[in-house]
Amino acid sequence: MKELVIATKNPDKKREIIRLLGGLRIKVISLDRYPGCPDVKEGSRSFRENAVRKAMAVSRFTGKPALADDSGLETDALNGRPGVRSSRFAGRGATYAQNNCKLLRMLAGRKAEHRGAQFRCVVAVCDYPRLAGTVEGRIRGRIAFAPKGRYGFGYDPVFIVPRYGKTFAQLGPKIKHRISHRARALRKAKKLIVKTAIKAPSRLPQDKSSGKSLISLCPCL
Numbered sequence: 001m002k003e004l005v006i007a008t009k010n011p012d013k014k015r016e017i018i019r020l021l022g023g024l025r026i027k028v029i030s031l032d033r034y035p036g037c038p039d040v041k042e043g044s045r046s047f048r049e050n051a052v053r054k055a056m057a058v059s060r061f062t063g064k065p066a067l068a069d070d071s072g073l074e075t076d077a078l079n080g081r082p083g084v085r086s087s088r089f090a091g092r093g094a095t096y097a098q099n100n101c102k103l104l105r106m107l108a109g110r111k112a113e114h115r116g117a118q119f120r121c122v123v124a125v126c127d128y129p130r131l132a133g134t135v136e137g138r139i140r141g142r143i144a145f146a147p148k149g150r151y152g153f154g155y156d157p158v159f160i161v162p163r164y165g166k167t168f169a170q171l172g173p174k175i176k177h178r179i180s181h182r183a184r185a186l187r188k189a190k191k192l193i194v195k196t197a198i199k200a201p202s203r204l205p206q207d208k209s210s211g212k213s214l215i216s217l218c219p220c221l
């Protein structure tokens with residue numbers, strides 16, 4: 001069976017991605033199998049660029065096709081913040097609770113109609129050095145006045161899905177995995193995965209220093 005490495009060290013995102021990829025005839029491999037895999041700095045201003053950088057770095061290191069997700073929360077009142085800085089909104093190493101607390105403090109005094117927000121998720125699939133593509137999923141909602149619910153992770157306790165009038169953390173995984181930004185992105189990504197990791201011919205052995213196929217480097221072939 002063909003393999004795909006999930007390029008994330010965030011156990012919450014990994015769990016969701018693995019569940020959402022269910023049904024594909026593919027062996028999903030966790031990055032835990034590659035403890036030496038270097039961290040990719042998320043320095044850029046776009047989810048897409050971060051996702052591509054992570055997928056490329058992991059595919060290059062592992063020698064296997066890789067999928068990376070870069071995601072976050074954008075609020076209207078804060079001009080899109082925290083955005084690409086979602087995981088470190090309250091500082092490097094901040095906990096989910098600290099990030100939520102900072103967000104609620106910054107939105108204090110704003111009425112429900114001025115608390116609009118969206119989750120975005122960009123997924124990149126690549127087989128180094130080839131980028132199969134990127135896809136995006138979004139979901140609109142609004143920020144609650146206080147955290148509610150016990151499921152999920154990150155900003156789930158403060159993100160209200162208007163159709164249900166409940167936060168993702170109250171709705172639980174069954175509903176979240178049907179409608180979330182990540183679910184929408186991964187549904188689109190399945191086509192890229194099939195093209196890249198399932199139907200693509202097995203990789204030729206590669207030269208580590210140049211990244212070129214050993215067969216194409218061999219003058220007699």
Ligand code: IMP
Nearest residue numbers: 069070071072073086087153154155156
């Ligand atoms: P990164 O993609 O690893 O930079 O992290 C994205 C950050 O955005 C996470 O640490 C969470 O704070 C937030 N985030 C992304 N997706 C979700 C989600 O589905 N629920 C709640 N928070 C999320």
